[in-house]
Amino acid sequence: MPRNKREVAPDVKRAEILAAALEAFCCRGYEGTSMASLAESIGVSQNTISWYFTNKDRLLIALVEAQLQVARAEYSRLQASSISDRLQWILTYIQGLGPLINIVHGRVPASQEVRAWHDGLHQRILIFFRAQLMERGATPAQADVFTQSALFVFEGIVTHPQDLVNVEKVMYFLASSVESALGANGGPSDDPGHESSSIHLPGT
Amino acid sequence: MPRNKREVAPDVKRAEILAAALEAFCCRGYEGTSMASLAESIGVSQNTISWYFTNKDRLLIALVEAQLQVARAEYSRLQASSISDRLQWILTYIQGLGPLINIVHGRVPASQEVRAWHDGLHQRILIFFRAQLMERGATPAQADVFTQSALFVFEGIVTHPQDLVNVEKVMYFLASSVESALGANGGPSDDPGHESSSIHLPGT
DNA sequence: ACCTGAACACCGTTCAAGT
């Protein structure tokens, strides 16, 4: 009886590995779960995981990517919501993904593969937010500062889950600052050179 | 000729190890520097480091603690400066320590020893900032939100050094928000029993 | 108390071989 014959479809096994890795990484951490124990928990050889994901860091990236795909689908349904509602959704969502994001951050200094992926994602989120804010009437300068501030705060939320009591206040502070600033604009400016933003900054 | 006789005073050797570890951790990262290579670079046995610092994580903690001591001495000379000047100092200082702080964050998920130390430090900084802000006339509620916001932003700065172009803007946004809010207070409140703060902090 | 050299258990990755 050939033991190394495939009994399930490759993508099913791939999903199995991802599910087991998600569970393990979140419960026991990245360094806390060895490839050997992970393989054993699924019932495959250690090298099978290597075959599907090449190495541990790529397994991590694939894992987070899969989670992000689910999140994107959900977020796209909030197109019509207010900025604070969207911030609220992102807040809850980020908290759910917090442990995973933390693991990614933990690998950024050690693995340039993870770092490259993380930086790319970060950049994409930044551009996306910026575009959303400008659609809603923010000046370019406002959009820069607000997206950056929001991202920094999100980082803080993720890395310091113990401070969750303060999160709502900080978020409210941020959201109301942004919304009042946007309200004061009177409408989207079509004079990009004008310094109507209350924040005076060097040009981008 | 006895090779394991101590030639230099213990605290000198301790400092030697710390200096070599600082250099190595910053250049090659935490996981990138093995205890073996670190020991070799100093010219001692691998176990000598273990004897002084017990394990790698405690070595890291001792390292950061030493750097913090230097920073504290410098900061204490800024008592009379404005809030934005102090934020500016902290900004520059944090950027210098950035790589080290990143390493600490990277170890937080894996090592509960590092996590406990980090959380303690974080709490102390929070309480310290809060007190400083209230001395300058912030209400308890304001102090809570502002210190938390500032800490989140600092986290963001440290974890995303690639966004340094935007840092000054975000800092200015933060500092001016805080200062204008403080200016609007008219004076410090002397009613500590009032429940304007929803955060109950244990004393130091 | 301070330090060495050797051993230990473990890790992620790779290799040769099977189907």
Add this chain to the structure above:
DNA sequence: ACCTGAACACCGTTCAAGT
């Protein structure tokens, strides 16, 4: 293409022994 079992080089920590 998919998968195994064994080997590989490395890691941080520990142990017995020296001074």
